[in-house]
Amino acid sequence: MKISKRKMAALAVLSMGLPMMTTTVLAKTVHVTFTAKETMTEIDNKGTQYPSWTFDGGVPGKVVRVTQGDVVDFELINPKENKNSHSIDFHAAEVDVLDEFAPVKPGNTKHFKFVAKRAGTYMYHCGAPTMAQHIARGMYGLILVDPKEGYSKAFPKPDREYVLVQGQYFPNAEDKDAMIENRGWAGALINGKMFNYDPVHDPDATKVLQAKPGERVRIYFVNANINMPVAFHPIAGIWDRVYINGNPKNVLYDVQTYNVAVAEADAFDIVSPADRATNNAIVDHTMSAALRGAITVLMNKPDADPNAGKGDNILVR
Numbered sequence: 001m002k003i004s005k006r007k008m009a010a011l012a013v014l015s016m017g018l019p020m021m022t023t024t025v026l027a028k029t030v031h032v033t034f035t036a037k038e039t040m041t042e043i044d045n046k047g048t049q050y051p052s053w054t055f056d057g058g059v060p061g062k063v064v065r066v067t068q069g070d071v072v073d074f075e076l077i078n079p080k081e082n083k084n085s086h087s088i089d090f091h092a093a094e095v096d097v098l099d100e101f102a103p104v105k106p107g108n109t110k111h112f113k114f115v116a117k118r119a120g121t122y123m124y125h126c127g128a129p130t131m132a133q134h135i136a137r138g139m140y141g142l143i144l145v146d147p148k149e150g151y152s153k154a155f156p157k158p159d160r161e162y163v164l165v166q167g168q169y170f171p172n173a174e175d176k177d178a179m180i181e182n183r184g185w186a187g188a189l190i191n192g193k194m195f196n197y198d199p200v201h202d203p204d205a206t207k208v209l210q211a212k213p214g215e216r217v218r219i220y221f222v223n224a225n226i227n228m229p230v231a232f233h234p235i236a237g238i239w240d241r242v243y244i245n246g247n248p249k250n251v252l253y254d255v256q257t258y259n260v261a262v263a264e265a266d267a268f269d270i271v272s273p274a275d276r277a278t279n280n281a282i283v284d285h286t287m288s289a290a291l292r293g294a295i296t297v298l299m300n301k302p303d304a305d306p307n308a309g310k311g312d313n314i315l316v317r
């Protein structure tokens with residue numbers, strides 16, 4: 001294939017990584033709308049209902065994915081049917097907590113823009129008072145800011161990607177003090193449900209994460225607990241790489257367990273043996289969390305669903 005001189009020149013400029021030029025060429029505006037919904041959700045595989053507060057009806061909220069340098073044009077709708085004020089706190093935004101992140105009353109909307117300047121994995125959540133209750137009841141999710149440089153030797157392209165968001169289950173949704181003081185929590189939620197992807201410990205579970213033997217699987221993990229860090233560990237595996245805050249500049253190699261603080265999000269690569277089918281159990285090794293729901297099975301088998309962990313399938317509902 002022939003490449004014209006003009007195209008060569010354009011590529012050369014891009015590869016020099018001039019920030020102004022790259023931003024001009026690649027930055028786009030991404031429109032994101034969240035609607036706060038106070039609704040029932042299922043918190044286990046039996047279908048037990050819980051009075052959740054959500055972004056768009058699901059826990060966690062949808063994955064927002066942009067490229068570093070993009071403008072996020074955001075609108076929060078709080079319908080008049082709701083009983084509570086809600087807000088948005090994007091950890092990827094550098095703005096004014098009293099302005100952009102201010103609570104929005106039922107019947108009102110909030111609109112603002114921000115530039116996603118720094119690459120990485122960032123939590124978002126509702127910050128309306130009492131914040132512990134708004135997070136515990138389900139108002140959280142992930143905004144992924146892909147690096148503008150793209151993939152590299154230090155940050156290889158993964159074969160599959162999955163999003164896991166851990167939260168705490170407080171049976172009494174009205175007891176704010178219990179949430180603040182960490183009393184009486186009864187389960188660990190992975191993407192909104194206890195043992196969501198763990199048919200080994202819960203016969204009612206129907207879903208697992210899938211990959212083929214030898215593939216590089218990148219897990220984007222958000223700790224949306226109210227009070228507890230997460231000891232993130234892949235049983236029968238070792239994290240090949242951990243990207244702190246999901247940023248390729250912050251890479252660790254060969255890690256068994258990584259401590260994820262409350263409100264931290266990181267990216268974790270695991271590469272299974274290529275010569276056999278295996279399974280991993282991705283856990284919060286803190287036993288009070290693992291045995292109450294924070295176990296996720298990753299099946300590495302030759303007939304893995306070719307669409308699993310790709311495109312819009314990185315958050316398994």
Ligand SMILES: [Cu+2]
Nearest residue numbers: 086087126134
């Ligand atoms: Cu809220």
